[in-house]
Amino acid sequence: MNLLRRHKPLLVLAAVLLLLPLVLPNNFYYDIAIRMAINAIIVLGLNLLIGFAGQISLGHAGFIGIGAYASAILPTHFGWHPLLAMLAGAAGASAVAAIVARPIFRLKGHYLAMATLGLGIIIAIVIKNEATYTGGPDGMAVPALGLMNFSINGEKQWYWVLAGLLLFSFWAARNLIDSPFGRALRALHGSEVASQVMGVDIVRYKVAIFILSAFFASLMGSVTAHYIGFVTPNIADFFHSIELVTMVVVGGMASIYGSLIGAVLLTALPQALSTFEGWETVVFGSILMFCMIFMPRGLVPTLAERFGGRGEDN
Amino acid sequence: MSQFLQFLFSGITVGATYALAALGFTLIYNASNVINFAQGEFIMLGGMLVFYFLQAGLPMPLAILLAIAIPAVVGVLLEKFTIEPARDADVVTLIIITIGASLVIRGLIQIWLGKGTHSYPAFSGSEPFLIGGATLLPQSLWVLGITALVVVALWYFFSRTLAGKAILATSCNPLAAQLVGINTQWVLLVSFALSAALGALGGVLLTPITLTSYDVGIMLGLKGFVAVVVGGLGSGLGAVVGGLLVGIIEAMAAGYISSAYKDAVPFILILVILFFLPRGIFGAKITERV
Numbered sequence: 330m331n332l333l334r335r336h337k338p339l340l341v342l343a344a345v346l347l348l349l350p351l352v353l354p355n356n357f358y359y360d361i362a363i364r365m366a367i368n369a370i371i372v373l374g375l376n377l378l379i380g381f382a383g384q385i386s387l388g389h390a391g392f393i394g395i396g397a398y399a400s401a402i403l404p405t406h407f408g409w410h411p412l413l414a415m416l417a418g419a420a421g422a423s424a425v426a427a428i429v430a431r432p433i434f435r436l437k438g439h440y441l442a443m444a445t446l447g448l449g450i451i452i453a454i455v456i457k458n459e460a461t462y463t464g465g466p467d468g469m470a471v472p473a474l475g476l477m478n479f480s481i482n483g484e485k486q487w488y489w490v491l492a493g494l495l496l497f498s499f500w501a502a503r504n505l506i507d508s509p510f511g512r513a514l515r516a517l518h519g520s521e522v523a524s525q526v527m528g529v530d531i532v533r534y535k536v537a538i539f540i541l542s543a544f545f546a547s548l549m550g551s552v553t554a555h556y557i558g559f560v561t562p563n564i565a566d567f568f569h570s571i572e573l574v575t576m577v578v579v580g581g582m583a584s585i586y587g588s589l590i591g592a593v594l595l596t597a598l599p600q601a602l603s604t605f606e607g608w609e610t611v612v613f614g615s616i617l618m619f620c621m622i623f624m625p626r627g628l629v630p631t632l633a634e635r636f637g638g639r640g641e642d643n
Numbered sequence: 644m645s646q647f648l649q650f651l652f653s654g655i656t657v658g659a660t661y662a663l664a665a666l667g668f669t670l671i672y673n674a675s676n677v678i679n680f681a682q683g684e685f686i687m688l689g690g691m692l693v694f695y696f697l698q699a700g701l702p703m704p705l706a707i708l709l710a711i712a713i714p715a716v717v718g719v720l721l722e723k724f725t726i727e728p729a730r731d732a733d734v735v736t737l738i739i740i741t742i743g744a745s746l747v748i749r750g751l752i753q754i755w756l757g758k759g760t761h762s763y764p765a766f767s768g769s770e771p772f773l774i775g776g777a778t779l780l781p782q783s784l785w786v787l788g789i790t791a792l793v794v795v796a797l798w799y800f801f802s803r804t805l806a807g808k809a810i811l812a813t814s815c816n817p818l819a820a821q822l823v824g825i826n827t828q829w830v831l832l833v834s835f836a837l838s839a840a841l842g843a844l845g846g847v848l849l850t851p852i853t854l855t856s857y858d859v860g861i862m863l864g865l866k867g868f869v870a871v872v873v874g875g876l877g878s879g880l881g882a883v884v885g886g887l888l889v890g891i892i893e894a895m896a897a898g899y900i901s902s903a904y905k906d907a908v909p910f911i912l913i914l915v916i917l918f919f920l921p922r923g924i925f926g927a928k929i930t931e932r933v
Contacts, residue, residue, distance in 0.1 A: 385735050432918040438734050439678050443872045444917050446865070447910035454907040567861070571742055578739050607754055614746025618725050621740045625732040 338586075339500055346492040350485075359484035361600060363556060366491035367549055369592035370498045372576045373585065374545035377502065379574065380583035381511065382538045383518035384434065385442050387570050388449020392543040394456055394565025395422040396550025401471040401560050402462050411474045415551040422547030423540050425452075430536040446567070453565040468561030471554040487556050494552070498545070502585055514538060518583070579620050581627025590629055645776025650898040651891060652774075656783040656852065658890020659790040660686070663845035664867025665874065665882035666797065667838035673814035673877055674834035677726055677737050681745035683864015685839045688714040689846025690855035691752055694761040703766070711843045717748065718839025719832050727831070745860065753857040765851040786848045793841065794883055801879070810834060814877075842867075862906060866893075869909040873916055 353359050371393065378384050399418025403409040409417070425448075433444045456463050463469060473480040481487055505511050516524035517531050525531050554560045563569065572595065580591020598616070602609045624631040664682055671679045689710050696706035725740050732740075766785050771778035801807035813820040813830040821827050846855065846863075853859075870889045874881025889909050897905035 379735065385738075387738075429914070436917055439672075439876060440872060440917060442678070442734075442738065443868060443913060447869070447913045450865070450910045451907050451914075454904065454910075458903045567865075571739075574735070575739060575742075578735055582733075582735070608750065610746050610750030610753065614743040614750060617743030617746070618740050621732070621736050621743065622725060622729045625729055625736045 338503070339496070342499055342589075343496055346496065350488065356484045359488050361597065363484065363487050363491050365593045365596045366488075366495045367553055367556070368573070368576060368596050369589050370491075370495055371546050371549045371573060372580070372588040372592045373498050373502045374542040375573055376577045376580075376582065376584070376588045377505065377514070378538050378542045379577050380581075380587075381506065381514040381518060382535055384535055384539065385438075385445070385574070386539070386542070387442050387446035387567075387574065388452070389445075389542070389546050389573050390565050390567070390569035391449035391452035392422040392426065392546035393550035393553070393569070394452055394562070395425065396547030397471075397554035397560045397564050398456055398463055398550075399547070400474075400551040400554045401469050404472045405469065406462060411472060411555065415474075415548065418551050419544050419547040422550075423544045426540045426543035427536070430539045431532070434532055434535040434539070446570070449565070449570050450567055453562060453567070456565050457562045463562070466562055468559055470559055471557070473558070474552075474555035481555070491552070499585070499589070502588075506585065510534070510537075515583070575617060578627055579617070581629035581631070584627065584629045587627050587629035591627070594628075646898065648775050648777035650894045652777055652779050652783060654891035654894030655887060656780075656786050656890070657849070657894065658870075658887040659786045660845040660849045660863070660886075661867050661870045661889050662883045662886025663790060663793065663841045664863060665870035665886045666794075666879065667841040668867055668871045669877060669879055669882045670810075670834045670838040670841070672871075674810060674831050675722075675726065677741065678734075678868065679721075679835075679838065680738060680741040680864065680868075681721065681748060682838070682842050682867055683860035683862070684745045684748040685714045685718065685842030685860075686846035686849075686863045686867075687752065687855060687857065687860035688717065688748065689843030690850035690859070691756055691761065691846075691857065692843075693847050693850065694763050694855065695756060697763050707847055710847050711840050714843035715836040715840040718835040718837075721839075722831055722835035726835075745864070749857055749860060756857065758857060760854050760856045762850060762854045769851075780852060782848075782851045786852075789844070789848060793844065797879065806833070866909045869913045872913055 349362060350359075353362060371389070375386065375389055378386055396415070396418040399421060400411060400414050403414035403417060404411050429444075429448055433441065433448075436444055457466055459465075473482070475481065481490055506515075513524065513529045513534050516527065516529055517534060521531055550564065553564065576591035576595045577588065578591070579595060580589070581587025598613065599609065602612050605612055620628070664686055667682050667685065668679060671677055671682075692710035692713055693703075693706045696709055697703065701709070721741075721744055725744055726737070729737060729740055765780065765782040767781045769780065769782070771780050773779075799807075801811055809820070809825045810830050810833065812823070812825055813827050817827050820830075866889060867886070870885035871882055872885070873888060874883070874885030889912065892912055893905060893908045896908040
């Protein structure tokens with residue numbers, strides 16, 4: 330009974346994911362659900378960095394780009410197995426994150442924003458320019474992801490793959506927050522100096538969470554590339570980074586449920602806005618501003634406070 | 644040598660625009676601690692509005708005046724309706740608000756004036772001067788001359804006038820400024836108006852050389868932000884030096900190394916600088932108080 334209660338959120342999410350296919354009328358809706366799941370996983374990782382550790386990253390799409398292009402380039406040009414390529418991409422993204430992390434995390438606030446933004450833009454420009462391997466601005470095809478003779482095909486199969494990944498990430502993120510590591514992260518968001526005084530090695534934790542979120546972003550970049558079967562430099566550009574940060578902030582910083590809600594809403598938004606014909610950017614920008622002005626802490630924490638009474642603890 | 648001069652000329656010209664954008668960032672940052680990611684859109688507005696008003700048949704001076712005045716009004720509206728209601732929000736939240744604003748401005752211009760690339764004639768002909776084997780466009784002299792004038796005017800404003808000193812006082816300590824009777828509300832509005840006008844002026848001056856379209860604001864704004872950080876956040880002198888430095892290094896790298904990587908240069912520069920001088924070249928040393 331206790332176990333059931335402890336895992337209630339996880340079971341609820343599993344039930345939603347299981348029942349969702351019953352109401353998805355066709356592949357178009359499957360596609361949206363898949364994109365929501367991909368974004369949700371990335372945003373869970375990014376929220377650990379921004380929400381819990383309080384470190385902004387405006388260049389996360391760069392890591393997604395590394396993963397996506399590793400999965401495109403290594404099998405196509407060098408004959409690697411896609412799974413190996415995916416791991417290599419994630420390792421590469423983690424390595425880049427690790428190299429820049431130490432100097433970057435001496436910085437704070439706007440300087441940190443600038444450094445991560447610069448890193449992301451540099452990665453995007455490299456992808457755009459190295460056309461021999463990346464196909465330049467036109468992008469390139471990505472081979473199917475498979476093991477032995479079986480390969481993942483079609484929206485329905487991909488849906489179950491991503492449902493599984495999302496459940497795992499949700500479980501992992503919740504566990505991480507309740508671990509000593511998670512407590513250290515929250516402490517350093519509260520007050521860096523205080524946590525340092527209490528013996529938390531703040532730089533080590535910031536670096537660790539940055540590398541972890543880069544690793545996940547790269548993996549999901551690979552998954553996105555294999556799912557769509559084609560990749561363009563847009564996946565790594567500044568606007569994509571902003572979209573992801575927006576999902577974190579609109580859903581609610583330092584809120585696991587917020588990450589899910591933010592990803593779901595902002596993935597659906599462009600679809601909903603396509604009826605506005607040409608006004609999408611204006612409406613999207615206005616919604617961003619309104620959300621942030623009237624709910625600066627994000628949807629989930631604000632609503633939880635208003636209606637939940639006892640509030641949401643994570 | 645002539646090649647070097649050529650790159651230097653084009654670097655200083657673009658750098659002057661970055662400097663104007665950087666001064667805009669600095670003004671707003673000092674008055675409100677906000678980094679305004681919509682700063683680049685003011686540069687775009689400047690160029691696009693001059694183009695529009697010239698098409699509508701207005702004489703050049705009037706078109707320029709309107710193209711600077713309208714963004715200033717937009718800046719005031721931005722402060723009044725988006726920054727002010729969210730005064731105490733997080734850095735990330737404020738950044739997202741200004742990004743939202745920049746999307747709205749860019750989207751409206753795209754609907755109104757289309758996706759095309761536009762330009763208009765230079766202010767005083769396009770017959771280039773020959774200096775040491777390199778060519779210098781008359782428009783570059785306009786850019787440099789007016790930027791220099793603006794810098795001197797700003798210096799005078801901030802060090803010799805009561806209004807300027809009130810703004811400086813507010814940026815040092817808003818509460819203390821309020822206590823000695825400075826209307827800090829007004830300071831914020833003036834800072835946003837001035838900052839938008841500076842950005843727009845940069846766009847007005849640069850467009851005959853580099854062309855403009857609804858989406859040029861992002862890159863120009865980001866490079867202006869790089870210039871700010873290179874010089875050190877909050878320092879006016881730093882903003883100007885940073886802008887010129889970013890422009891020159893970008894032009895040199897484009898000329899001597901690779902023009903394909905031109906846009907990456909400012910960002911590589913900023914990473915290198917932040918690694919070795921975390922507070923920029925002219926940034927103040929700050930000790931955090933708990």
